[in-house]
Amino acid sequence: MNLIKIKAQYEEVRKQIVDSYVWKSIFRHGYKDIPRNRVLMTASNVFLHLHPSKMRRHGIKVSYTWCAGGLTFLFFLILTVTGVILMFYYRPVGEYAYVDMKYLQFDVPFGMIMRNMHRWSAHIMVILVMLHMFRVFLTGSYKPPREFNWVIGVILLVLTFLLSFTGYLLPWDQLAIWAVTVGTNMARATPLMGNEGPLAEQMRQLTGLITPRYDARSLLTAGTIVGAPTLLRFYVLHCIFIPIATAVLIIVHFWRVRKDGGISGPL
Amino acid sequence: MAEPHKKAEKIVPASSLTPDKIHTWPFLVRNEFIMGVVTLIAVTVWSILIDAPLESPANPARTPNPSKAPWYFLGLQEMLVYFDPWMAGVVLPSLIIVGLMMIPYVDLNPKGSGYYTFRERKFAVSVFCFGFLILWIFLIFVGVFLRGPGWNFFAPWQEWDPHKVVALTNVDLNMFLAQHLGIDMLRDTVVQAVFGTALIGAYYSLIGVFWKWKSKTIEALQELGVIRYGIVAFLFLTMMALPIKMVLRWTLNIKYIVKFPWIGLNI
Numbered sequence: 001m002n003l004i005k006i007k008a009q010y011e012e013v014r015k016q017i018v019d020s021y022v023w024k025s026i027f028r029h030g031y032k033d034i035p036r037n038r039v040l041m042t043a044s045n046v047f048l049h050l051h052p053s054k055m056r057r058h059g060i061k062v063s064y065t066w067c068a069g070g071l072t073f074l075f076f077l078i079l080t081v082t083g084v085i086l087m088f089y090y091r092p093v094g095e096y097a098y099v100d101m102k103y104l105q106f107d108v109p110f111g112m113i114m115r116n117m118h119r120w121s122a123h124i125m126v127i128l129v130m131l132h133m134f135r136v137f138l139t140g141s142y143k144p145p146r147e148f149n150w151v152i153g154v155i156l157l158v159l160t161f162l163l164s165f166t167g168y169l170l171p172w173d174q175l176a177i178w179a180v181t182v183g184t185n186m187a188r189a190t191p192l193m194g195n196e197g198p199l200a201e202q203m204r205q206l207t208g209l210i211t212p213r214y215d216a217r218s219l220l221t222a223g224t225i226v227g228a229p230t231l232l233r234f235y236v237l238h239c240i241f242i243p244i245a246t247a248v249l250i251i252v253h254f255w256r257v258r259k260d261g262g263i264s265g266p267l
Numbered sequence: 268m269a270e271p272h273k274k275a276e277k278i279v280p281a282s283s284l285t286p287d288k289i290h291t292w293p294f295l296v297r298n299e300f301i302m303g304v305v306t307l308i309a310v311t312v313w314s315i316l317i318d319a320p321l322e323s324p325a326n327p328a329r330t331p332n333p334s335k336a337p338w339y340f341l342g343l344q345e346m347l348v349y350f351d352p353w354m355a356g357v358v359l360p361s362l363i364i365v366g367l368m369m370i371p372y373v374d375l376n377p378k379g380s381g382y383y384t385f386r387e388r389k390f391a392v393s394v395f396c397f398g399f400l401i402l403w404i405f406l407i408f409v410g411v412f413l414r415g416p417g418w419n420f421f422a423p424w425q426e427w428d429p430h431k432v433v434a435l436t437n438v439d440l441n442m443f444l445a446q447h448l449g450i451d452m453l454r455d456t457v458v459q460a461v462f463g464t465a466l467i468g469a470y471y472s473l474i475g476v477f478w479k480w481k482s483k484t485i486e487a488l489q490e491l492g493v494i495r496y497g498i499v500a501f502l503f504l505t506m507m508a509l510p511i512k513m514v515l516r517w518t519l520n521i522k523y524i525v526k527f528p529w530i531g532l533n534i
């Protein structure tokens with residue numbers, strides 16, 4: 001039959017390539033598809049050994065995990081790479097930040113695409129992390145023994161929001177400062193610790209603090225308004241503190257997935 | 268275990284008792300690879316086609332109307348319509364985070380772990396879906412698409428008119444009752460504080476009432492124990508306070524249930 005002929009031809013070509021001088025100089029030996037080799041592929045690769053070498057069949061089904069956790073991680077990586085590239089061109093200073101954005105968009109080769117990718121990926125990551133939480137809830141995957149991994153997940157959810165929120169300020173345009181103004185204004189109303197919150201007056205008399213300059217909100221904004229000091233503070237949080245905290249917790253999260261018996265499933 | 272050279276394996280239903288393990292390599296890694304490549308291509312194309320927004324430079328003197336927080340916080344911003352900032356911006360978000368973290372420790376139902384089911388965990392799934400899909404996602408949609416200048420309602424096809432005047436007819440509950448039931452005593456600040464506190468106390472005392480009423484007959488409640496039940500009920504009633512206040516606002520224009528002007532706390 002035709003199919004058999006094609007297959008034979010394919011085998012012939014494959015053999016010629018694999019047996020060629022060049023190929024042999026790159027790959028010293030072939031890969032024999034046997035269980036031992038399959039296990040070794042995961043176990044002896046520093047990146048792949050994040051995975052167990054064997055797993056339950058439904059764990060790879062898209063209909064089960066929606067790929068949401070894995071894709072969240074992929075977007076975290078995309079954001080790290082594009083973010084580092086942006087850092088080469090961006091200065092978190094009131095006078096420069098906006099100009100640097102323009103420079104990045106119009107003069108830096110591929111600058112616009114890098115910025116677009118960073119921005120859109122940030123939105124996607126926030127959506128994906130919420131979807132991931134939703135699927136973990138719907139499959140009851142937080143039930144024993146995975147209780148604590150859910151707790152780590154909730155912290156990751158908050159960190160993802162904070163990453164996105166601190167990044168939102170950095171373009172230093174109208175959208176940025178006013179969105180962050182609205183967001184940080186909330187902290188003014190923190191009970192006890194915000195200068196307009198319940199019991200603020202009493203706390204002010206008691207401690208002498210809790211003024212517009214020294215309260216829960218100014219801790220975030222580094223001043224009474226969202227200004228240049230806020231920009232620097234958010235930049236450091238966005239590029240250093242929160243990404244590191246997130247990366248560490250992602251490692252713990254993945255480690256716990258394995259220690260808790262791999263992807264959840266019936267029984 | 269996979270046979271040598273056997274590529275496609277027979278599909279075993281996930282619920283089957285036979286061991287249904289597969290090798291991570293190639294099955295999971297292949298899926299991850301395909302998903303990764305497709306995703307990378309998709310975000311790259313998207314980033315080439317659509318530019319990230321960059322508005323005019325930050326100007327602290329020019330407040331846009333409306334000022335919106337980043338989209339994922341618009342559910343919280345929407346809550347500001349119904350609650351003061353200390354509630355909508357600080358207390359409720361904190362309770363959401365803490366509440367999420369507690370889920371694994373208060374959901375003792377062993378069923379529905381590792382597979383999708385509604386029938387076996389009706390209460391958990393309904394409450395979570397209500398909170399996530401309606402109070403979080405739906406309110407985000409409202410905030411993004413239906414809120415315009417002055418945080419007024421605008422249908423998506425309506426033009427945003429910054430001069431739209433919406434009569435502020437909101438009244439506090441005590442005034443409402445004083446007017447309609449003729450209880451003039453309630454106009455007094457102290458009386459309304461006592462009355463409002465009693466009302467909220469009565470709301471939360473439903474926790475105890477329901478326990479007394481049902482704990483003997485509903486097995487799940489006995490298993491939960493009084494403390495875990497109390498936490499669940501408290502979080503549930505607090506979550507329901509939002510839709511309750513929304514309905515009170517839409518139907519009767521009620522603003523506050525109770526006010527404590529001495530410490531700047533209104534609910």
Ligand code: HEM
Nearest residue numbers: 065069070072073133136141149150153154156157263264
């Ligand atoms: C930066 C954020 C996050 C990343 C990168 C991440 C990544 C992952 C990955 C790759 C998995 C493997 C299974 C899958 O893909 O579904 C997983 C599982 C899990 N995640 Fe996350 N996750 C994140 C946030 C969260 C959040 C917000 C929650 C819940 C509130 C959560 C709870 C869990 C739990 C309980 C599991 C085990 C699920 C199971 O065994 O079926 N994670 N996570």
